[in-house]
Amino acid sequence: MVDTLNLVVITGMSGAGKTVAMQSFEDLGYFCVDNMPPSLLPKFWELVKESGKVTKIALVIDLRSRAFYDQIDEMLSNLDNTNFVTTKILFLDASNEELVSRYKETRRAHPLAMEGRLLDGIVKERNLLSEIKNRSQIVINTSELTPRQLREEIFGNFKSAETKTFHIEVMSFGFKYGVPIDADIVMDVRFLPNPYYVPEFKKLTGLNQAVYDYVMQQPATEDFYERFSSMLHLIMPGYEKEGKTSLTIAIGCTGGQHRSVALAERLGKDLGQHYPVETSHRDMNKRKETVNRS
The missing domain is CATH 3.40.50.300 (P-loop containing nucleotide triphosphate hydrolases)
Incomplete structure (x- = not known):
């Protein structure tokens, strides 16, 4: 009742x-x-x-x-x-x-x-x-x-104090499967070293701790992430003020298996400290054997 x-x-x-x-x-x-x-x-x-x-x-x-x-x-x-x-x-x-x-x-x-x-x-x-x-x-x-x-x-x-009307979807994807049509912000991380070419990481994903650490420990990753994250924190209040109720941030690498997954996971956790966030990985479990990159 x-x-x-x-x-x-x-x-x-x-x-x-x-x-x-x-x-x-x-x-x-x-x-x-x-x-x-x-x-x-x-x-x-x-x-x-x-x-x-x-x-x-x-x-x-x-x-x-x-x-x-x-x-x-x-x-x-x-x-x-x-x-x-x-x-x-x-x-x-x-x-x-x-x-x-x-x-x-x-x-x-x-x-x-x-x-x-x-x-x-x-x-x-x-x-x-x-x-x-x-x-x-x-x-x-x-x-x-x-x-x-x-x-x-x-x-x-x-609107009550506890009502959350603005939420964020963080999504990883693979460019070889197409850019998500519902994405508001698309970030390409194919410039980072690819774990696919490390034999023990090839069949794993960015959810694996070793793969995640490999991506995050690259010299270019931290500098990029800090700048990208700072930009998002700067613009989020503007989107909310303009009356937007949801925002989809799509992070893509070649196959959507390693780099984009790791970065989407980190970004989702960070933004989740300030906004309701859902993190998903559109192409993480897809495989195209004819394409030799992830």
């Missing part, structure tokens, strides 16, 4: 940024549900309580009719009377002029003006949502906000 469930209800004017908000909450580790019918919510709460695994949920709700609104209002009132759910309502708003501009730009129809004037639909929705807006704990006007600024606003309101 879960003791306390943190629930955020994301609602507001159509076109005010609910999609960006949902993506932001996903990055904050929330289980996000988009437009679940209120009639299904009681069963949903039962499943959540039984699982005991979900502690943060964000519900995105569009209020597109009076009947729908009445159901949601009843749901929120019931939640206020429970002792296992802490509820916050996030209301996203924007000026009529900005909403008209956004709908014109996307050429989408407003849900309450499918066959009528766009502005009439916006005004109708604003009147329909006035009560829940007054009930909301947090109201964000997105008229002057870019998607990135809205994300930062949400992070400022809902």
